[in-house]
Amino acid sequence: MKPTDQNPPEPRNFFQDVHEVARLIPRGRVSTYGAIAHYLGARHGARTVGYAMMAAHTADQFVPAHRVVNRLGHLTGRLHYATPFAMQEALEAEGIRVEEDRVVDFAKLFWDPSTELA
């Protein structure tokens, strides 16, 4: 085997995995950075998940990044959209109520991959 050719079996980056999980979030439900990180085995990787969401626009396929909020149900990523309200509007279009940049009934709408995909 040549040292230059044979590379890691799965060049699948962490970002790639995050995007894939994000696409699994059902319409009308929301998940969190920490939950996704934990599901992928990166307990301290919540931050990285956030970075992955920011890089979501570079992904090949559409990533419903608006369904990912922080652990408080707060729309932390709203400032990264075309307009500061684009994220909220996208959520409301799915039947999710948002007040004060916060998901209403977040606890009920919370979709945890570790639980749902178990």
Next chain:
DNA sequence: CAACTGACCGACG
């Protein structure tokens, strides 16, 4: 090429 930065979260004092 090396350093900086950026959608977070939990632990500790």
Next chain:
DNA sequence: ACGTCGGCCAGTT
């Protein structure tokens, strides 16, 4: 109860 710090990854300057 509040402020601070460490841990994680990849793209850009």
